[in-house]
Amino acid sequence: MALPECVEVTTGNDPVGSVIWLHGLGADGHDFEPIVPELRLPGELPLRFVFPHAPVRPVTINGGMAMRAWYDIISLDAEGRADAAGVHESTAILETLIAREKERGIDADRIVIAGFSMGGAVAINTALHTSEKLAGIMALSTYLPLPGEVDASSSYRDLPVFMAHGSFDPMLPMQWGQLSAETLKQAGFTVEWHEYPMAHAVCPEEIRDIREWLLQVYA
Secondary structure, three states, X not given: OOOOOEEEEEOOOOOOEEEEEEOOOOOOOOOOOOHHHHOOOOOOOOEEEEEXXXXXXXXXXXXXXXXXXXXXXXXXXXXXXXXXXXXXXXXHHHHHHHHHHHHOOOOHHHEEEXXXXXXXXXXXXXXXXXXXXXXXXXXXXXXXXXXXXOOOOXXXXXXXXXXXXXXXXXXXXXXHHXXXXXXXXXXXXXEEEEEEOOOOOOOHHHHHHHHHHHHHHOO
16 A cells, blocks of 8 residues: 655654544645644654545545545435445555554554544544554544444554544534444443534644643553
8 A cells, every 4th residue: 555645743853652643525634734733742742743645536425526535425424424445445544654653663552543524534444443552543523434343343442532523513413423432432442522612623622632632642
């Protein structure tokens, strides 16, 4: 699997951990780059943030227009919201990025995988299927893309999971996120759930909570 182009930001020399963060539909790796300085991470915790660009592909709900997307979305109902083949393809991309961080000297248990919207869906799916014991997963304004695969999951159930959603999200109803969190909990995961009075976005309170969670994960 070829590595995608990535935007990278380090918060200090000789990173001791990596955060691989996937963007949402139609965005690119630059989308969450500005959040890194807002996290105000301490100098003694240098991290490498890796923001890959999704492949360009036609997206059915947008009239087949080609744009950066981790998978196709056929419709906005539960059945058509995630194209399984595309989810699996992007899961393989994320696993390749995890392997690259290991080659660069970062142990798997110092790697967080993260994503917003469809990027978060791929992060969740990767966490369910990777054989690596990761540091944690951060799933923002997103959902479990392939619920039927949870029972076949080979993942470590003690993986720290941070999930957050906007209560006014018009694109991905918060109920999807809540149901996904409950499904993961029932499968044995410990999910830290956060909700904020926002739409399909990220807010300052969420950035503050992400900072606190990262400090706990890398403590």
